[in-house]
Amino acid sequence: MRVLVDVSAVPEQPVGAGVYIINLVGALDARAEVELELLARAGDRGRWRQVAPHSRVHARVPEARPLRLAWEQALAPRLARSLGVEVWHGPHYTLPLRYEGPKVVTIHDMTFFEHPEFHERAKVTFFQRMIREAARRASVLVAVSDDTARRVERILAPSVPVVVAPHGVDRSRYRPAADEATVEADMAALEAVGVRPPFLAFVGTLEPRKNIPGLVAAFSRVSRKHKDLHLVIAGREGWGAREVNAAIARSGLADRIHLLGYAEADLLPVLYRRAAAVVYPSHAEGFGLPALEALACGAPLVTSTGTPMAEVAGDAAVLVSPGDDTALADAVEWVLTDEGLAAGLREAGPRVAGRYSWGVCARAHIEAYQLAIGGPG
Amino acid sequence: MNQGNDHAVPAGTRVGLHVGQLLQRIPGGIGRYVGILHDGLRRRGVDVISFAAGAAPAGLGAVGPSASSPSAPDTEGYVDLGWPRGGLRYELWHRLRRPALPIEVDLVHAPSLAVPPPGGAPLVVTVHDLAFLRLPQYFTIRGLRFHERGLELARSEAAVVVAPSEFVAGELVAEGFEAARVHVAHHGIDDPGKRSATEVDAVLRRLGVERPFMLFVGTLEPRKGLDTLVEGHRILHRARHEVSLALVGARGWGRLPRLDRPGVVQLGNVPDDDLDALYRAATALAYPSEYEGFGLPALEAMVRGCPVVTSSATSLPEVVGSAGRLVDPSDPEQLATVLTEILDDADLRAILAKAGRARARNFTWDASVNAHLAAYAAAVARVS
Structure with a gap:
C-alpha cells in the first residue's frame, strides 16, 4: 500500500500533534505492507531520513505557513498523482481539497469550534473552514481519542467512518526508574537545568x-505548607504567554517557579519520574x-475531568474539574501528603499506559487507509 | 516495532519448532497457536522439523495439501526427544542449556518460554505475555521462576522475539528489549462458515x-x-x-x-x-x-x-x-x-x-504466518 503522509506541519520543536506525526511515521516505516512517501518542508529532509529510513522523502514544501498551506492546495495533488500514491494522509487537520484520490485526515481536537477563545483569531477562521471541508471530502476521518471522535460526530456529523487511533508512548524511554544508575543520571540531568526535588511538574x-494561571494559583496555596516545594514548567511560550508570566509575578513565588522553555525529549522522562506530582490541568x-x-513513567498525575486524559488514566490519576483552583490545590495537597495514594498511583500508571503504543496507533491507521481505499475490511 | 521488511526466508531453511506445549495437560491457547503455526508453515512449503519430548502430539494436524486424511496426525518430520520428559527437561534446558537438540536445523523457534538450547542456530522465541511480571500474585513460585528464566534466555540468546500484540511488544520494550528485535505477529482466525x-x-x-x-x-x-x-x-x-x-x-x-x-x-x-x-x-x-x-x-x-x-x-x-x-x-x-x-x-x-x-477479517492466520516468516528471515539475517 503506497501512502503519502504530509509531514510538513511538524515544527522543529514538536509537541503533541508533532510528536504523534513523527512516531506514527516511524512505526509505519517499519511495516512491510506500507510504502511511505513523506511530504516535508524544504530543508527538513535530514530529520525525516532518520525517522523513516525506508521511506522516500520529498522535501519540497515552502517553509512559511501561508505559502505551505497554499502549496498543499495548489501543487501537492499533482505530486501525489505522479508518485502513484493510493491514499493521502493529512495528519494535522488539512487536506488538498481538490485531490480526487482516497484521503484520510486526522482531527486532533474540536476546540476551534468549541473554544475559539483558546486560539488566535486568524487561525480559528482558517481551521474551522478547513476542518469542515476536510471532513466533507475525506474518505475516512481519524480521531486521536474517543472524546474527539464523539465531538466530531456531534459537530460535523460526517457521512464517512471515524476511526479512533489513540496516541502511543515509547516505553523504552518513558518508564519508571528501574535502578540506582537511572536515579543518579536523572539527578544529574535535573542539576543541569537547576532543578532539585521536591517539585511539581x-x-x-x-x-x-x-490553564497555567490556575496551576500557579494552586501551587501558591500548597507552597505555604510545603516550603521546599518548587514548580517546574516545561514548554515553549505560545500566544498569550504574557498571562502566565503575569500570574507568576502576582504569586510572588518567581524564585520557586522554573520556566524551562521547550524541554528536549531526553529531559521529559526525567521530569516525570522525579516529580512529586505531574499536574496537567488543561481545559481541553x-x-x-x-x-x-x-503515567508511563509512574508519576502521580493530577489532571482534568471530562477530558481524554481522564479516559486514559481512569483510576490511575486524581481528577479535578478544570478551572476549580481550590480543588486543584486540594488534589495536589492530597497526593503530597498521602503516601499510600501516591504509591498506588505510581504503581498503577505504567500498567494503564501499557495498552498505548505507537505500534497500536500505526495499526489503526493502516485500517483507516484500507477503509479509504476500499480494501479488505 | 520491527515488522521486518519483505525479505523472504532463504529457500531450504530448516526450521526446528518446539511443540512441547501440545503435550501439556492443558495446551490452552498457546497449544492452539503452536498447532496452527506448524500447519501453516508446512503449507507454505517451509521445511519444519517439529520436536518435543514424547510421542507425536495429536494436535499436529493435517499439513499441506498433499495430506491424504486431514485428521491423521502427521508424524513425518517430528522428532521425539525421549527422556527426560516434561518439566524436568525444561529445568535442564533452562539451568544447564542441555541436553542439546539432536536435530540439524538452520533456525530454532521456541513458541513459548520453554526455551531449548539452539546449538549454533539462530533462536526465535515467542513471548505471549508478561503476566508473570505484572501479576506475580497469580503465579506459583515455580511458575514464576520458570517464566523469568525463559525471559532471560530470550533476552540473552534470541535473535528475534515474536509478540502476539503491539501491547506485548511494548511490554518487552519496557523490559529493555530493543524495539528492532521485537516482531509482532497477531494471531488469526479462520472463517468458521455457516451452521444450521x-x-x-x-x-x-x-x-x-x-x-x-x-x-x-x-x-x-x-x-x-x-x-x-x-x-x-x-x-x-x-x-x-x-x-x-x-x-x-x-x-x-x-x-x-x-x-x-x-x-x-x-x-x-x-x-x-x-x-x-x-x-x-x-x-x-x-x-x-x-x-x-x-x-x-x-x-x-x-x-x-x-x-x-x-x-x-x-x-x-x-x-x-x-x-x-x-x-x-x-x-x-x-x-x-x-x-x-x-x-x-x-x-x-x-x-x-x-x-x-x-x-x-483483519486477523488471518495467513498474515500471522507471513509475520513469522519475516521474523525468521530477520533472525537468519541478524546472525549470518
Whole structure:
C-alpha cells in the first residue's frame, strides 16, 4: 500500500500533534505492507531520513505557513498523482481539497469550534473552514481519542467512518526508574537545568488552553505548607504567554517557579519520574500526550475531568474539574501528603499506559487507509 | 516495532519448532497457536522439523495439501526427544542449556518460554505475555521462576522475539528489549462458515445450556477476571433470572470464586464443534480478563458475530477495537450494566455482531504466518 503522509506541519520543536506525526511515521516505516512517501518542508529532509529510513522523502514544501498551506492546495495533488500514491494522509487537520484520490485526515481536537477563545483569531477562521471541508471530502476521518471522535460526530456529523487511533508512548524511554544508575543520571540531568526535588511538574506549551494561571494559583496555596516545594514548567511560550508570566509575578513565588522553555525529549522522562506530582490541568485537549507520558513513567498525575486524559488514566490519576483552583490545590495537597495514594498511583500508571503504543496507533491507521481505499475490511 | 521488511526466508531453511506445549495437560491457547503455526508453515512449503519430548502430539494436524486424511496426525518430520520428559527437561534446558537438540536445523523457534538450547542456530522465541511480571500474585513460585528464566534466555540468546500484540511488544520494550528485535505477529482466525440453527440447538440441548446465556471461554484461573465475571453475573441474575453464565475451560490453578451457584453452568473443556455452537448461541462473550497477551476468545467470538464485552486493559482493546464493549476488569457493576444493555437491545446486538465480523477479517492466520516468516528471515539475517 503506497501512502503519502504530509509531514510538513511538524515544527522543529514538536509537541503533541508533532510528536504523534513523527512516531506514527516511524512505526509505519517499519511495516512491510506500507510504502511511505513523506511530504516535508524544504530543508527538513535530514530529520525525516532518520525517522523513516525506508521511506522516500520529498522535501519540497515552502517553509512559511501561508505559502505551505497554499502549496498543499495548489501543487501537492499533482505530486501525489505522479508518485502513484493510493491514499493521502493529512495528519494535522488539512487536506488538498481538490485531490480526487482516497484521503484520510486526522482531527486532533474540536476546540476551534468549541473554544475559539483558546486560539488566535486568524487561525480559528482558517481551521474551522478547513476542518469542515476536510471532513466533507475525506474518505475516512481519524480521531486521536474517543472524546474527539464523539465531538466530531456531534459537530460535523460526517457521512464517512471515524476511526479512533489513540496516541502511543515509547516505553523504552518513558518508564519508571528501574535502578540506582537511572536515579543518579536523572539527578544529574535535573542539576543541569537547576532543578532539585521536591517539585511539581507541568509539560506543555504556554497558552490559555493549558490553564497555567490556575496551576500557579494552586501551587501558591500548597507552597505555604510545603516550603521546599518548587514548580517546574516545561514548554515553549505560545500566544498569550504574557498571562502566565503575569500570574507568576502576582504569586510572588518567581524564585520557586522554573520556566524551562521547550524541554528536549531526553529531559521529559526525567521530569516525570522525579516529580512529586505531574499536574496537567488543561481545559481541553484532543489527547493530552503529557498525561500518558507521565503515567508511563509512574508519576502521580493530577489532571482534568471530562477530558481524554481522564479516559486514559481512569483510576490511575486524581481528577479535578478544570478551572476549580481550590480543588486543584486540594488534589495536589492530597497526593503530597498521602503516601499510600501516591504509591498506588505510581504503581498503577505504567500498567494503564501499557495498552498505548505507537505500534497500536500505526495499526489503526493502516485500517483507516484500507477503509479509504476500499480494501479488505 | 520491527515488522521486518519483505525479505523472504532463504529457500531450504530448516526450521526446528518446539511443540512441547501440545503435550501439556492443558495446551490452552498457546497449544492452539503452536498447532496452527506448524500447519501453516508446512503449507507454505517451509521445511519444519517439529520436536518435543514424547510421542507425536495429536494436535499436529493435517499439513499441506498433499495430506491424504486431514485428521491423521502427521508424524513425518517430528522428532521425539525421549527422556527426560516434561518439566524436568525444561529445568535442564533452562539451568544447564542441555541436553542439546539432536536435530540439524538452520533456525530454532521456541513458541513459548520453554526455551531449548539452539546449538549454533539462530533462536526465535515467542513471548505471549508478561503476566508473570505484572501479576506475580497469580503465579506459583515455580511458575514464576520458570517464566523469568525463559525471559532471560530470550533476552540473552534470541535473535528475534515474536509478540502476539503491539501491547506485548511494548511490554518487552519496557523490559529493555530493543524495539528492532521485537516482531509482532497477531494471531488469526479462520472463517468458521455457516451452521444450521438445528445443529446449534442440538449442541445446546446436549450440553444442558439454555438461552439466553453469557459465555466465558478460557482456563479457569485468577487472572481471567473470574471474580468480576461471577459477581457481574450475580448482579445481572438478581434482576434477570433467566440469564445463565456458561463457563468453558479447564480448571487451572489458584483461588477461584465459588462457581456452583444459581445460573452458572460449568462445561469444562468442550470439543471445537461445541464451542463453535456456544459462540453462535450466546448473547455475549463476557471476558473481563485482567491481563492477556492477545485474547483469542474475543476473536473467536467476533468472527461468529457474538458480541464481545471485554476488559479495557492490556491487549484486549487492540484486538476488539471499536467492535466490542470495553469495561474495567475490576468493576462487576459496569460489567452487569453493559451485559444488560446488550441483552435488552436487539439493535445493539446486531451492530456489534456486524462490527465484530468485519473486525475479525483483519486477523488471518495467513498474515500471522507471513509475520513469522519475516521474523525468521530477520533472525537468519541478524546472525549470518
